[in-house]
Amino acid sequence: xTVIALPGEIEVVNLGLPLFADAIGDQGRPVVHVDWRPxxxxxxxxxxALSRLYGKRAAAIxxxxxxxxxxxxxxxxxxxxxxxxxxxxxxxxxxxxxxxGPRINWDRVCDPLRRSVRAAVMAEGWADSPDGAxxxxxxxxxxxxxxxxxxxxxxxxxxxxxxxxxxxxDNPQGGTCAYSAINQGPGxxxxxxxxxxxxxxxxxxxxxxxxxLLAECLAGTGxxxxxxxxxxxxxxxxxxxxxxxxxxxxxxxAILPQLLGLDSPRRAELGTFLAGNHLFFLNLAMAAxxxxxxxxEQVEGSxxxxxxxxxxxxxxxxLSGSDxxxxxxxxxxxxxxxxxxxxxxxxxxxxxxxxxxxxxxxGGSAAAASPAVAAFVGGTMADAIxxxxxxxxxxxARSTRLKLPTLDYRGTPMGIDxxxxxxxxxxxxxxxxxxxxxxxxxxxxxxxxEAPIECFREALLALDRRLA
Amino acid sequence: xTVIALPGEIEVVNLGLPLFADAIGDQGRPVVHVDWRPxxxxxxxxxxALSRLYGKRAAAIxxxxxxxxxxxxxxxxxxxxxxxxxxxxxxxxxxxxxxxGPRINWDRVCDPLRRSVRAAVMAEGWADSPDGAxxxxxxxxxxxxxxxxxxxxxxxxxxxxxxxxxxxxDNPQGGTCAYSAINQGPGxxxxxxxxxxxxxxxxxxxxxxxxxLLAECLAGTGxxxxxxxxxxxxxxxxxxxxxxxxxxxxxxxAILPQLLGLDSPRRAELGTFLAGNHLFFLNLAMAAxxxxxxxxEQVEGSxxxxxxxxxxxxxxxxLSGSDxxxxxxxxxxxxxxxxxxxxxxxxxxxxxxxxxxxxxxxGGSAAAASPAVAAFVGGTMADAIxxxxxxxxxxxARSTRLKLPTLDYRGTPMGIDxxxxxxxxxxxxxxxxxxxxxxxxxxxxxxxxEAPIECFREALLALDRRLA
Numbered sequence: 001x002t003v004i005a006l007p008g009e010i011e012v013v014n015l016g017l018p019l020f021a022d023a024i025g026d027q028g029r030p031v032v033h034v035d036w037r038p039x040x041x042x043x044x045x046x047x048x049a050l051s052r053l054y055g056k057r058a059a060a061i062x063x064x065x066x067x068x069x070x071x072x073x074x075x076x077x078x079x080x081x082x083x084x085x086x087x088x089x090x091x092x093x094x095x096x097x098x099x100x101g102p103r104i105n106w107d108r109v110c111d112p113l114r115r116s117v118r119a120a121v122m123a124e125g126w127a128d129s130p131d132g133a134x135x136x137x138x139x140x141x142x143x144x145x146x147x148x149x150x151x152x153x154x155x156x157x158x159x160x161x162x163x164x165x166x167x168x169x170d171n172p173q174g175g176t177c178a179y180s181a182i183n184q185g186p187g188x189x190x191x192x193x194x195x196x197x198x199x200x201x202x203x204x205x206x207x208x209x210x211x212x213l214l215a216e217c218l219a220g221t222g223x224x225x226x227x228x229x230x231x232x233x234x235x236x237x238x239x240x241x242x243x244x245x246x247x248x249x250x251x252x253x254a255i256l257p258q259l260l261g262l263d264s265p266r267r268a269e270l271g272t273f274l275a276g277n278h279l280f281f282l283n284l285a286m287a288a289x290x291x292x293x294x295x296x297e298q299v300e301g302s303x304x305x306x307x308x309x310x311x312x313x314x315x316x317x318x319l320s321g322s323d324x325x326x327x328x329x330x331x332x333x334x335x336x337x338x339x340x341x342x343x344x345x346x347x348x349x350x351x352x353x354x355x356x357x358x359x360x361x362x363g364g365s366a367a368a369a370s371p372a373v374a375a376f377v378g379g380t381m382a383d384a385i386x387x388x389x390x391x392x393x394x395x396x397a398r399s400t401r402l403k404l405p406t407l408d409y410r411g412t413p414m415g416i417d418x419x420x421x422x423x424x425x426x427x428x429x430x431x432x433x434x435x436x437x438x439x440x441x442x443x444x445x446x447x448x449x450e451a452p453i454e455c456f457r458e459a460l461l462a463l464d465r466r467l468a
Numbered sequence: 469x470t471v472i473a474l475p476g477e478i479e480v481v482n483l484g485l486p487l488f489a490d491a492i493g494d495q496g497r498p499v500v501h502v503d504w505r506p507x508x509x510x511x512x513x514x515x516x517a518l519s520r521l522y523g524k525r526a527a528a529i530x531x532x533x534x535x536x537x538x539x540x541x542x543x544x545x546x547x548x549x550x551x552x553x554x555x556x557x558x559x560x561x562x563x564x565x566x567x568x569g570p571r572i573n574w575d576r577v578c579d580p581l582r583r584s585v586r587a588a589v590m591a592e593g594w595a596d597s598p599d600g601a602x603x604x605x606x607x608x609x610x611x612x613x614x615x616x617x618x619x620x621x622x623x624x625x626x627x628x629x630x631x632x633x634x635x636x637x638d639n640p641q642g643g644t645c646a647y648s649a650i651n652q653g654p655g656x657x658x659x660x661x662x663x664x665x666x667x668x669x670x671x672x673x674x675x676x677x678x679x680x681l682l683a684e685c686l687a688g689t690g691x692x693x694x695x696x697x698x699x700x701x702x703x704x705x706x707x708x709x710x711x712x713x714x715x716x717x718x719x720x721x722a723i724l725p726q727l728l729g730l731d732s733p734r735r736a737e738l739g740t741f742l743a744g745n746h747l748f749f750l751n752l753a754m755a756a757x758x759x760x761x762x763x764x765e766q767v768e769g770s771x772x773x774x775x776x777x778x779x780x781x782x783x784x785x786x787l788s789g790s791d792x793x794x795x796x797x798x799x800x801x802x803x804x805x806x807x808x809x810x811x812x813x814x815x816x817x818x819x820x821x822x823x824x825x826x827x828x829x830x831g832g833s834a835a836a837a838s839p840a841v842a843a844f845v846g847g848t849m850a851d852a853i854x855x856x857x858x859x860x861x862x863x864x865a866r867s868t869r870l871k872l873p874t875l876d877y878r879g880t881p882m883g884i885d886x887x888x889x890x891x892x893x894x895x896x897x898x899x900x901x902x903x904x905x906x907x908x909x910x911x912x913x914x915x916x917x918e919a920p921i922e923c924f925r926e927a928l929l930a931l932d933r934r935l936a
Contacts, residue, residue: 235705235839235840236704236705236713236714237703237704237705237873245704246704246714246717249714249717249718249720249721250717252717252720252721252724253717253720253742253743254743256720256727256739256740256742256743257736257739257740257743258739259724259727259728259739260727260728260730260735260736260738260739261735261736261739262728267728267729268725268728268729270728271724271725271726271727271728271729272724272725274721274724275721275722275724275725371703371873371874371877372703372873380876381873381874381876405705405839405840405849406839406849406874408848408849409839
């Protein structure tokens with residue numbers, strides 16, 4: 001008969017599900033828990049693709065990724081002026097509305113973006129009522145084009161016609177140029193999914209007053225280094241996505257001599273608009289980010305994401321070196337805080353091109369920079385730091401200019417690797433606003449959206465095929 | 469014979485000097501070190517006074533202190549306009565220059581303040597050269613008055629004549645009103661101890677352009693809540709003493725519609741001045757702080773400090789409920805960083821009224837708010853947090869509106885108790901600039917100054933006598 005001697009003490013290492021570790025911990029015994037999950041949720045097709053992309057192809061991919069990351073980090077985007085969308089944006093036709101997110105037919109457009117597009121049509125003078133605008137769109141007499149396919153990005157449910165002013169942002173290092181609309185500000189505005197007379201009037205104000213006067217200021221200042229301001233803003237509590245207050249103020253101060261030098265009798269209206277628009281800098285940061293991704297996406301054979309964009313119906317991403325979109329349904333914004341009287345039932349799905357910020361080290365990637373955003377979405381600084389740390393796990397680099405004071409001036413994570421996303425099941429976290437889904441109320445909340453994993457899996461499998 | 473059995477393990481608690489604890493720690497044994505020092509460095513006269521002030525008189529003192537702290541915390545100072553110093557400041561004569569720090573005779577005034585006073589005399593048109601101004605001052609034909617005795621505070625080596633514009637800050641809760649000069653900005657300026665033609669010209673610009681135009685803006689905005697802006701600025705990396713960049717920008721944005729509404733052809737000059745002056749808000753924060761201390765100091769029988777002020781020769785403090793000054797030599801700024809080519813040998817002693825900020829929860833008290841200031845003075849965020857924690861040990865309260873994001877939104881310490889200062893030997897830490905001691909170069913560095921303990925001891929002994 002064999003006697004098995006039980007040891008006096010047991011030390012436990014637990015892998016995977018935490019239940020067993022918890023049970024041992026509850027009995028007061030020491031236990032080390034390793035948060036291990038099977039890669040790609042154990043999907044064998046995906047695991048096989050991952051093996052190849054992390055295997056013999058890894059060296060070439062890593063080299064391409066390093067070049068993509070270098071471009072995202074080293075381009076120095078400068079605001080050089082303001083143009084009209086129909087003239088500045090390459091390939092935009094005369095009767096075209098440029099919108100957020102992937103390409104979409106009018107019949108599939110979500111409610112807030114429908115309203116915004118109709119407001120844009122009215123601001124162009126093509127219709128004088130939402131119904132009139134809708135009839136033109138239904139009849140196909142107005143073309144819809146994704147901003148992303150014309151070197152532009154627009155936030156939330158933004159839609160702009162050819163007469164609307166756009167910021168022109170050059171990236172001289174990369175020879176690329178990107179565009180964004182002027183941020184429409186708070187309240188009754190189309191980018192929040194409104195089409196009221198006041199909302200249309202805001203677009204007219206941007207075209208008639210803000211655009212020309214800001215253009216005059218920029219002619220006086222010369223090119224403005226956007227990331228020079230953004231990196232200061234990160235030190236002042238902005239994440240540069242949900243909060244751009246400090247950076248907007250820095251921008252206003254940068255052009256203050258020119259603002260006060262304006263002769264136009266309408267300059268005070270511009271002052272009131274700028275003073276009341278905390279998110280004015282958002283669109284500048286986005287255009288700067290787009291000028292970098294336009295340079296980065298020219299690199300072949302990389303596994304890094306260079307487009308991430310939503311139209312409120314579809315969520316689409318693209319990888320560097322390919323025009324192919326990978327599209328899935330736009331999800332609700334998960335970790336959200338709602339204005340009083342609103343909740344998830346009224347919330348439209350995730351929308352806007354602003355997720356381009358999360359690809360280059362701003363927004364969710366820079367969550368640890370912003371105690372105010374952390375508090376606004378109902379969390380603590382520890383939560384915000386955890387968000388940044390999680391993005392770090394799926395990124396290949398850290399910014400050399402966008403720094404986090406709370407993390408000893410570590411750079412924000414940037415360069416999202418589709419391999420890491422799929423392997424770990426961690427998608428980018430996007431700080432974003434939430435719009436009403438159906439009734440044109442406008443913004444009803446804000447939160448941290450998780451990008452849907454499906455399009456990343458499809459992108460990974462396509463990359464595997466492309467590199468075969 | 470008695471046998472003493474040595475224990476198998478020794479556990480050590482060490483009090484006072486750390487040498488013994490270090491020696492045990494070096495041998496790998498556990499040791500608890502208690503950082504205990506004899507109170508008041510063991511001075512028996514002071515210890516006896518402390519015993520009385522912490523003993524049977526403690527209840528009355530604590531009650532008075534609570535009221536002083538309530539006033540420092542609950543007044544809501546608002547900027548209501550701009551006046552001329554000679555008209556607005558009570559009791560200032562026609563041929564008077566108002567200066568920083570305690571009262572001082574011209575022959576004892578330090579070099580940077582001498583230059584600043586002479587520049588102020590020239591700006592008034594009383595002399596057309598530094599020598600001419602000096603002759604007037606030496607002959608006693610121009611009076612010197614401490615700003616602090618006329619409800620005003622001025623930073624660094626500031627000195628202002630009767631024609632100069634001053635901010636008017638009301639504290640309606642307390643029925644007090646305080647004043648400060650308009651900040652002179654960077655470069656060749658009198659408040660940094662310069663008296664060049666450009667420095668005098670800056671004073672003329674403030675009187676002829678900035679003052680009148682800002683007054684016009686304030687007539688349009690109505691009263692501006694200074695701590696409403698300051699509390700936001702703390703969330704944006706300002707300590708509101710050495711760094712006021714974020715808060716200055718918030719102020720500019722608050723008056724932007726009025727700035728852009730100005731008709732004056734000189735408005736662009738004001739734009740250039742504001743855009744280039746990161747410390748513009750400093751003087752507003754100081755005037756707001758003074759409006760609170762003017763209310764607080766009316767409370768009798770408190771041990772809290774309500775004046776702390778330096779003229780570069782003398783360092784003076786006052787306690788609530790008494791007009792008596794306690795004065796000692798102004799010390800060098802200890803923990804300092806110097807501009808290239810300068811060092812302690814060229815540094816003037818600590819100077820300016822701005823230390824009023826440290827009495828109400830800003831500046832050194834709010835060090836933990838500002839990673840940028842921490843880095844500028846050569847430290848880390850941990851050092852900045854330690855500075856705030858140390859002020860916490862000598863303060864009786866924490867602000868309910870000035871919050872520190874890095875310390876889980878804890879309020880900044882405020883209400884400096886002379887008993888705690890003397891007992892612990894910890895004086896307030898003051899974030900401040902450093903001026904050249906002799907040659908009129910201007911600012912040569914910045915650092916964290918420690919208030920000298922001597923005047924606090926004198927104040928404690930006087931309080932003990934006064935309450936006897």
